[in-house]
Each structure stands twice: as structure tokens, then as C-alpha cells.
Amino acid sequence: METAMRQTWAFLFRGYHITRRYIGWVIVFNFYALVTSATVALIGVAAKDYQMTLTLVVGALLWNYLSWLYQEISMSIAYERWEGTLEYTFMAPVSRSVHLLGVSLFSLLNSIVTSVIVLLGLMAFTDLNLRGANLPGVFVVLVVSTLAFVGLGLFAAVFPVMSAERGAEATHIFQGSLLLVSGVYYPIDVLPGWMQPLSAISPATYTLSACRKLFGVGSPASTPELLAGAPLSAVTHELLILALMGAILLPLGLMTFVRVEAWAKRTGKLKRTG
Amino acid sequence: MQQPAIQVRNLRKSFRKRTGFRKHSELWAVDNVSFSVAEGETYGLLGPNGSGKSSLIRILSTLLIADSGEVNLLGHSLPEQQEEVRRIIGRVSVDAAFYKKLSARENLLYTALLYGQKAREAEVRVLEILEELGMENAKFSTPLEEMSRGMQQKISIARALMINPPLLLLDEPTTGLDPKSRRDVQSFLERLREREGTTILLTTHDMAEAERLCARIGFLAHGKLVAEGTARALMRRAGADNLDDAFIALTGEDLVADEELATVGD
Numbered sequence: 003m004e005t006a007m008r009q010t011w012a013f014l015f016r017g018y019h020i021t022r023r024y025i026g027w028v029i030v031f032n033f034y035a036l037v038t039s040a041t042v043a044l045i046g047v048a049a050k051d052y053q054m055t056l057t058l059v060v061g062a063l064l065w066n067y068l069s070w071l072y073q074e075i076s077m078s079i080a081y082e083r084w085e086g087t088l089e090y091t092f093m094a095p096v097s098r099s100v101h102l103l104g105v106s107l108f109s110l111l112n113s114i115v116t117s118v119i120v121l122l123g124l125m126a127f128t129d130l131n132l133r134g135a136n137l138p139g140v141f142v143v144l145v146v147s148t149l150a151f152v153g154l155g156l157f158a159a160v161f162p163v164m165s166a167e168r169g170a171e172a173t174h175i176f177q178g179s180l181l182l183v184s185g186v187y188y189p190i191d192v193l194p195g196w197m198q199p200l201s202a203i204s205p206a207t208y209t210l211s212a213c214r215k216l217f218g219v220g221s222p223a224s225t226p227e228l229l230a231g232a233p234l235s236a237v238t239h240e241l242l243i244l245a246l247m248g249a250i251l252l253p254l255g256l257m258t259f260v261r262v263e264a265w266a267k268r269t270g271k272l273k274r275t276g
Numbered sequence: 277m278q279q280p281a282i283q284v285r286n287l288r289k290s291f292r293k294r295t296g297f298r299k300h301s302e303l304w305a306v307d308n309v310s311f312s313v314a315e316g317e318t319y320g321l322l323g324p325n326g327s328g329k330s331s332l333i334r335i336l337s338t339l340l341i342a343d344s345g346e347v348n349l350l351g352h353s354l355p356e357q358q359e360e361v362r363r364i365i366g367r368v369s370v371d372a373a374f375y376k377k378l379s380a381r382e383n384l385l386y387t388a389l390l391y392g393q394k395a396r397e398a399e400v401r402v403l404e405i406l407e408e409l410g411m412e413n414a415k416f417s418t419p420l421e422e423m424s425r426g427m428q429q430k431i432s433i434a435r436a437l438m439i440n441p442p443l444l445l446l447d448e449p450t451t452g453l454d455p456k457s458r459r460d461v462q463s464f465l466e467r468l469r470e471r472e473g474t475t476i477l478l479t480t481h482d483m484a485e486a487e488r489l490c491a492r493i494g495f496l497a498h499g500k501l502v503a504e505g506t507a508r509a510l511m512r513r514a515g516a517d518n519l520d521d522a523f524i525a526l527t528g529e530d531l532v533a534d535e536e537l538a539t540v541g542d
Contacts, residue, residue, distance in 0.1 A: 004392075009389065023378060093337055
């Protein structure tokens, strides 16, 4: 147990020092996340429609959190391939579950920091009043969604194991597809009919739907001064689906990763560092 | 009879290479190789680029899975007991793979934690190793990207040794080093073998290095182990005055010429 804790800490230690050394880029990425979110939210402000502004703000905030979480986990392997250190991580006597737990924990911390920065920025750009929103409920939904998104991240992390160059591209295509089909900034029913079923398999769809209800988006009782956030019981359906997705995606993602690692060792794919 | 530290029997590894649309050819990187290394022995594998040295080391390091054959490292067989093997091996590869922005200290402490070691104890051991390798303590906090290749390789050796492995797999550890760094590393390995009794498998292009460090040497060509023995026995068998000529005579290949060709090909 002590060994596993030290090994988990190793990934947090590594992540912290890499972040410290690349602090310039970290600031740039967070600035970009803040600016793109504010730009989207200001569309609602320009329309003088607080419901629309709230829809966009919730979308921007949640998308930042979920996409950073997914991206950091899925790209962690690509970063290691670019640095050439992946072989040394794979050669260490650390179980894959501890390895990926460490990576996921650091990604989670990173996502939380970015989300807080974006939230503070959005509050500066809009006159949003969150009084009446069910914030504890939002927290519960985010915790459950995190499991599903960690599972998705683990799934996507296998691409860079398969190919140093193409793998990183594939994780971004997958991330872009989630943004398109999950109803981040618009209702799903504006998507072409053939695309709408895809939204049902994205965990982000349920996270956004639940959080919007909990914020009081679309509720006739909500006013700019006081939002009518729904109780947690109103999002039981979404919570159950998210929990089910997490329960399936987490072990499946880990299992897929282990299988792909074995395949890469049989075919010699680990060697190329890209 | 004492069991060898490394036992490799009939090991084979091939890679599929695309030669056209839906066409593949099979390239044998390791072709029916067998050898054993006694505990505390330093065994050298000599061969040009593409001869299978690195593939062999990567199989022993659990980074490649062989097609067939047996590998046993201090009583643990591969690929079945990868976890156990990872605890007893240290590996140094030709490219010092590190997080280049991080300092030597940060890189090495990360490795120590990854191996479940206490950071403070690991730090003391690493400083001792680096001192023995002739590196100043002041460099410990310098980012790797600001270090010379020789220094990076010394850090790489410290990384492999900080876990105190009974088995050391060295894949061309002195390639590209200046003569002083090369001597430092070679002297250190000699002291290590005498003091700790570490079993070392070393691949190299450098005949003088192989002759100095290795009790026995194996010649690899096109994935096959074509000859093995002490440097003296190999020279006698080939009727040669030096190991270079013995290599040419026994493998039919010129190590230097192949090396240059491979570099141009890269």
C-alpha cells in the first residue's frame, strides 16, 4: 500500500515539476480557455438574454472541465512518447492501474484549476447571478461525470500507445466529436437527424443536461435575480446513466490499455518516439 | 550447479515490414539466439546496427515480447513474470530518455518514487553514484537539456543503479561519449562489478570496451549469435590479432563499415 502511494505520488510529483517548468505555456493555455469561454458567453450578453447567457456559461464551464480532464489523461501517453520516457515508465514495477490513477489524479487537479480560472473570468465578463442554483447538486453530477470522463480518457490514451504521431491526432478528433454532439452550446435537436443518436453515447450530454437543470436553465420560475435550480432528484435519470457509463468505461478503458500495451510490445510499436 | 543469472534459449523475434499494398515481409531481428550469463559476470554482445542487440535487450527489459524461446532472469521467466523481472533489472539505453526540462534531481526522484523508494534515501544514493561517476553535485539541479550528452548518460546510469539492481542491461551506454566520460563510465562499471557482484549484459560497438569489461563476448549478425567466448578465444578461433579482425572473420561483416552505412541510411 505504501509503495502504491509513493508510485501514485510519483506522477503528481512529475506533473507538478513539468507544469512549473512549462509555466509560460500553462498560462497561455489557461488564457486561451478563458478567452474562448468569455467570447462564447458574450454572445448571450449581446442578445440581452440571461437564459441564453447562462446556457452558454454552463456549457463553456463544463466543457472546459471535462475536455481538460479527458485531454490531459489521453495525451499523457503522447507526452511521454515525445519525451522518450514511455519505455522507462513501462519498465518500472508499477501496475498499470496505479500508473493511470496517478496520471488521472494530476489531470483532475489541472482541470479543477482551469475551471476555477474560467469561472472567475466568466463572472468578470458577465453579470451572472448564481443565487438559487443548486451548486451542491452540480458538484455531485461533476463527481459522477468525472469517472466516466476518466474512463473515456483511458480509452483515448491507447491511441498514442499504438502510434506516436497518429495517436495524438486521434485523441483530438475524438474530443472534437464530443464537443460537436454533446450539446455544449446548443440543443441537440439542432444537429442533423443522423447525428443526434451519437449524443446519446456521450457522457457530456448527460452532464450538461443535468447541470443546466440544476442551474435553473430553461425553468420558467428562473429570473435574472433568482434562479430556480432543480433538486438533485430531478436529474436522477442523468446521474444513473453517468454512473453506469463510469462503471463500464473505467474498467473497460483500463483493460483496453493493458491489451494495447501487450500488442505494442509484441509488434515493437513502443520503440518509436515520434 | 548454480543457475545462470541470464538464460536465453532459442529466442526468436520478427517484425512485419510493409513492402507494398497489402504486402508484408518478415524481418528476423533475433533469430534462434541462445546464451547464458553467470551471476556477477559481464557479458558483451557485439554487432553492427540492425544486428538485433537492442531487440534482445528490449526483450529482456520486458519492452518487447518474443515470438518464441525462453528467457529466464534470476529465476523469473519472461513474459510470464514481467512484474518480478522489473524489480531486478536496471537498463541504460543509448539515448538518455529523460524529461529534458526537469533537473537531474527531479528526474531521479521521480524514478525513485516510481520504484516505491523513499525520496530522501534515494537522493543520498544517487549523489554517491554521481560522485563516483565524476559528476559535480552542483549539476544535480540543472535541467537535463542544459547538460552535455556525457553528463546525461551518467545520470542515466545513476537512474539504473539507484534501485540497486542485481542485473544491469546496458545498451550501448558509452556511444557518443567523449573519451574522458567513456573512461569514467567504464571504470565505474568495473568497480560496480567487483563491489556489488552485479551481473551485466552490455551491448557495444566498441571492441576495446568489450575486451576491457566483458568476461565473455557474443558476436551478433543478422539476428544470429554467430560466435561466443572470451576475447582471447574468439581471436584464436578466427586466427586474428585483434577483436575487430576476429569479428570480420567470424561474422563475415565489417562492424565499422556497416555502422557507417547504417548511419547514412538513417
